[in-house]
Amino acid sequence: MERKNEVTPTRRGVELALTLFAFALGAGSYLLFYVNRDLPFPSIAPLAIGCWLVLCVGAHLLIRKLAPYADPVLLPCVLLLNGLGLAMLNRLNYGSEYSPAVLQFTYTTISIVAFGVVLRWLGDYRSLQRYTYILFCIGLGLLLMPLLPVIGKESGGSRIWIEIFGRSFQPAEVAKIVLTLAFASYLSDHRELLRSAGRRFLGVTWPRIRDLGPIAVMWVVSLAVLVFQSDLGTSLLFFGLFVAMLYVATDQVSWAIMGLAGFVVAAVLAYLFVGKMEIRVESWLNPFADVDRNYQVIEGQFGLAWGGLMGRGIGIGRPTRIPLVDSDFISAAFGEELGLVGMFVIILLYALLVMRGLRAALSARDWFGKLLASGLSFALALQVVTILGGVTRLLPLTGLTTPFMSQGGSSLLANWLILAILLLISHRGRAPIEKREVPVIVDLAEERTVLLAAVKPEALA
Template structure:
């Protein structure tokens, strides 16, 4: 009886190789992240309260429970995903909660509890995406729906009354009672789904070269329509919403995905030239954009419109290279230091060294995402993963550049660090998609079943079959 079983195993299909999922590495890095966050919040408590309060244990337990659950979800539904993505996100999110708690102590507010509630809801969405989106390629089937809904969400605050959409001069919100949602955070993911699918199906449209000018191959005029439509939409949204930050993010996503699809730098040069002209047009038409640009050019003026930027720059200067130490600075004097200006709050107390370490974590997160995008086997996954990874760096550049005076201020917030429900919800969905692509890229391929070769009829053995009586 043993011989037939062995023969059946030999000729049957071989099982898929298990491979090393590296989930143990992920768990170790999550524990390391929890240790850093715990020490950081203890330093804040000791500096501000001269003791360790009970809240520290509540926050620590919530942090461990939430990310422990996220780890179990990845272990079950995306076992081959990159082991560093979730720990990097957890550490960034944890440092953001530490700084929000530090500002709460100084100002008497309660944003930390609300941020933990938003984090809980975000991880629930994270879990649902991993459960129900088992293959990222399914998203391509709904690309046009995603594109339509994304554009609608992007433009909706601009056409709504200012009473329910405007905050600090920009129309970026939809406010319902005490709650507010920033639709552009969700629109960026939906639009990336559409652009990735569109570029896969229309790649030849962008790779065909036209005439040469100064030894540069220009696109054909008839092929410029998609990028012109994207440019017009970006500038129109900037004028409607009185903010160029969202326009820059939206148009930057379009450009980088076209570049990934075509590998032709001329599209980037052409796109940046178009955006520069459109930004100048918006500067002429929108007073808020003029105020932001003037404040950027004169950040130390006595004008009230640059008070936030001026105080933030003074705080960075006060922190210097090594920082004042957690809990020893005065970041709370800057309005919105827990949200729009949390980067400068961290820079004041952690110094240039600490801020560069945080930027390096974002860079590592982007690199791990790009590595997964390069390794995945389908074109849609490559473009979608590349777009998801690049938007992490682009949004950080727009936010950090604005609060440090490199570029004019925008209404965007630092991913995972800043207080905000919309940002956390959308960005954890983004991370779930990135983990799904990473899982597909790292998953061992199932070997094909060997074809059983049948002997020719002439060589087949004769079998004697007894007729039943």
């Protein structure tokens, strides 16, 4: 076993170095604000930085102990984004009595604890594969929870919150993970069926009508989210996620084409029947036509223009002019204060995170893991591109959080859980075979199931 370890390096040293680098950048941007504004450092600064160091190194140690073969780049990417987000929240709320930065720091702590719990107790994520339909029902329930009468809460025109004991929570964030698990589980079971049955037409294998059930269900659910919760972002995210996973599972372009077609139909329907969509599109194409209504988009644009190439410097811009700059528009604050260059760095950090996640999918040794890792990574990518695209006017604006940066506990927690799962998959993919705790026989059973299905699909249909 000792020899195996030499062959497959754990690369924890690299991770520690990168983690310390991410820690330093986060702490540095936190302090830079006070330097740039000629303000004395707050008395809480040593404590805050100390706690941040503990969190960073703590997260690293958790991985070292519980997923030693995991990808060493994932955690530092997340810590860097999270640290910059905390520094920015602190900067944005300087001087206000109630600081969401402290709250966000607490959420970060809770998230990292939860991250540790998942690493420790989930261990073999494949145990979740069994609960396909339970997971699906839980995910769907979470997704539609804000529509419930008492606990559902509408804010900013979207009904995507629930409120329990005075604390609000966005269940869609957790639903994202649960539904990805459900999809991964369902598709890893049914992939052979979905991929082989069907007719060839125009050089593409088209699925049978009865196999369209799941995609139709997801289409309807997404549309329901759109219509009843007025939340274009979440709707787009779930449908896009499902289609991408279908494609990964089946390798068949026909699913992607149908998904895309379904999306176009939904988009047209939404544009025609949901009044808010038309406004969103109008705000996107021509924000200056209604300066009052598009104040947020316009201020965000002003911020980006004001930031220019290199940015004003942390604390020197005026991002607080932008409504919801703490959550939806936090990237515009970075654009203003760190410039185009800073925006590029942040986007590339997300890209790196997603690509490493997809790499974990490639290296996974089981279908469930592959589907789960690619689904979670794709969801992350879709979310980042949707919200950053909305802020930078690549796409119409939709209310999604900027992962790891936006203020808000549910989003932060959910994204840290995603990180934990990605790390587990990547660890399992890279770990030497002997290290697996689960007997190899399970894999063989799975392989055999697949073989049977490949031989006689009709028998299982």
